[in-house]
Amino acid sequence: LPVEELGFAAAESLSITVGVQLPPEEGWCWIPAGPCLVGDDLGVGQEDERPVTTPHLASFWLAAHETTNAQFTHFLNALGEQEVDPGWLDLQGRKCRIQRSAIESRYTTDAPTLPVVTVSHSGASAYCQWLTRVTNRSHRLPTEAEWEKAARGPGSRVYAYGDTCRTLAANQESGRVLPVGSFAANGFGLFDMTGNAFEWTKDVYRSGRANADDRSYRSLRGGSFVLDGIFLRNSMRMRLRPSVRADDVGFRVLRETPLPESIR
Numbered sequence: 001l002p003v004e005e006l007g008f009a010a011a012e013s014l015s016i017t018v019g020v021q022l023p024p025e026e027g028w029c030w031i032p033a034g035p036c037l038v039g040d041d042l043g044v045g046q047e048d049e050r051p052v053t054t055p056h057l058a059s060f061w062l063a064a065h066e067t068t069n070a071q072f073t074h075f076l077n078a079l080g081e082q083e084v085d086p087g088w089l090d091l092q093g094r095k096c097r098i099q100r101s102a103i104e105s106r107y108t109t110d111a112p113t114l115p116v117v118t119v120s121h122s123g124a125s126a127y128c129q130w131l132t133r134v135t136n137r138s139h140r141l142p143t144e145a146e147w148e149k150a151a152r153g154p155g156s157r158v159y160a161y162g163d164t165c166r167t168l169a170a171n172q173e174s175g176r177v178l179p180v181g182s183f184a185a186n187g188f189g190l191f192d193m194t195g196n197a198f199e200w201t202k203d204v205y206r207s208g209r210a211n212a213d214d215r216s217y218r219s220l221r222g223g224s225f226v227l228d229g230i231f232l233r234n235s236m237r238m239r240l241r242p243s244v245r246a247d248d249v250g251f252r253v254l255r256e257t258p259l260p261e262s263i264r
Contacts, residue, residue, distance in 0.1 A: 090245035128141060170194040171195040195224060199251050
């Protein structure tokens with residue numbers, strides 16, 4: 001049809017990419033390849049949430065839950081005290097629920113289903129490296145873009161649970177961390193992407209005015225149990241020095257998609 005009847009100029013060609021859905025993996029959610037929205041498209045966010053971009057990302061798996069005290073304790077015990085860096089976790093932290101038992105000569109937790117908090121960026125990264133070794137599968141922290149795509153879900157929502165802030169839809173404003181999975185999952189099947197514990201990302205924090213060589217901070221995403229409203233949006237960015245072990249900061253693991261045999 002001519003342009004005047006269509007109302008627009010038809011594309012000369014069309015390209016379609018068909019992705020392969022891998023078999024389900026327990027505890028992991030599949031995030032398909034494709035474009036995603038990153039940044040504040042509502043005009044209500046901070047300066048460092050702009051400009052809005054739409055990067056194209058490869059597919060990946062993301063842990064359905066934030067890493068728990070049980071999982072992190074298992075990691076610490078697998079390494080042994082001599083291999084554990086004291087900077088990974090603040091064992092004296094007010095909200096840390098992992099202890100070192102001198103009697104049992106091992107790490108223990110009295111709150112296995114709570115997300116691990118008071119963990120540093122290096123502690124989170126060390127966990128991912130260990131998981132890579134023991135599973136022979138590549139694991140790491142997600143980039144900011146990967147995290148935001150996963151949090152927004154298939155519908156690219158403002159919060160993990162929708163476009164309107166609802167206090168009772170996530171662990172926000174409660175003042176305390178709660179067991180993982182206490183609230184409904186988002187469209188990709190991920191729990192606690194909004195609230196509960198902040199999550200470290202792989203990325204060095206950058207803003208429009210930041211020095212490109214400044215690696216003083218790492219980016220955090222997701223908000224936590226002490227925040228509300230505008231501070232819990234999926235595009236909201238926070239920064240923290242990587243050595244800091246804060247009471248409301250944890251992490252979630254990304255599992256990379258293995259390359260097909262034909263292109264390895």
